[in-house]
Amino acid sequence: MAVSQEPTLVATEFLDHTSAAVRAFVAEVLPAADVFTGEGADPDGDRARRNAVALYYAVRDSIPYEVYGADLTRAGLSASGVLGHGFGFCVHKSALYAAAVRAVGVPSRVYYGDVRNHLASPRLRELVGGDIFRFHSLAVVRLDGRWTKATPVFNKMLCKLYGIKPLEFDGRADSMYHPYDEQNRRHMEFLHVHGEFDDVPYDLVYQGIKAAHPRLFAGSHTTTPGSLAAEAAGAAL
Template identity: 80%
Template sequence: MSAELDALRAPTGFLDHESPAVRAFVDKALAKAGLTDAPAGPEGDIAKAVALYYAVRDGIPYEVYGADLSHRGLSASGVLEHGLGFCVHKSILYAAAVRAVGVPSRLYYGDVRNHLASPRLRELVGGDVFRFHSLAVVHLDGRWVKATPVFNKMLCKLYGITPLDFDGRSDSLYHPFDSDGRRHMEFLHVHGEFDDVPYDLVVDGIKTAHPRLFASAHTTTSGSLVAEATSAV
């Protein structure tokens, strides 16, 4: 088990936590949370994982449009370079960030039904089922917990969704209802958990399921979720 967990702390081409960009992101988040000199052990790991969760959730805008799904674009450092992304990008960044502080991580993919998509996004996606929704799974205090640092607080407010919190001890998944009690998201199918980004599976799966969402081979069409939410008010 120890060897398996050690492997899940290691950098990869996608989870490139040894890169200067990811290191700087992690150092800044821990410093902001006052955890630069946090003691080793389960409590310190949990505190760091929670701080990094909020750094990814609110520090990287959630955006489906103009997203880069190239190999570079789906590396943690590439996500930071581009400065935005959707669930796939933000989960990769979080999985890399926690590995940087010694916390094992994996990536989780599943299909979900999202009842609160904007009309334009629903049209581009081809309905309300989104393929290969992603989150991270982290090993803290002897157990695996799910973490979804995806929708940032500002976007949640615009769409009337309660932001997802994370305490490092229980799963953080999409709430099934929004802040007004309306159904928001439900999981339909699990593709599995992976030690690294299964690039072809994920990217080909998204492109096959949602071809109209793409403006080019690896870039989604332009737009703004914030603008769509504002115009709907």
């Protein structure tokens, strides 16, 4: 059987779902799952949805969300690189999720937009230069013949520290963002959409983040050290 050339299923430089690291991650989450062979998407809609949901929660909660100390090299933004580093922020975690679902035959893309985040810590606001964050990322997956947005980004523990409801995903409705936190304060709103891509548009994303938020960087491709969890804990004291 011919290998599929569907661009939303193939392994790419960044969505490298044929790598040993991504395959091992998927196998740990879905021990009985068949990895993608290139012969077409999973025809079983219920099974595809269950797999996509299970991988969503694995990426959301087993990979800590951390803006500080993040690797924004080409290797660092690959799915295998994210697993090797062990943490990342939205651009990292969305790439990992998009790769992981491709590994089980679920088509995916990565999505980028500019957002206003009203609940950033004072230090992060200072480093970012305000409350507008450029190139916030999520993933888009095709389930039951339609494209659905999924944001496996803010892990449950960090959400608890910041008083934000963690984003859930059922494989049917978009999981994009919560506009309000648990105290009904405005949390996030999308201001501009950059688009959906079959692979991480590296130069666009890296140059866009660095140009918009130069103070966030400690080096050419690494963000400044710190801890979002520690900042949240400090604010609560």
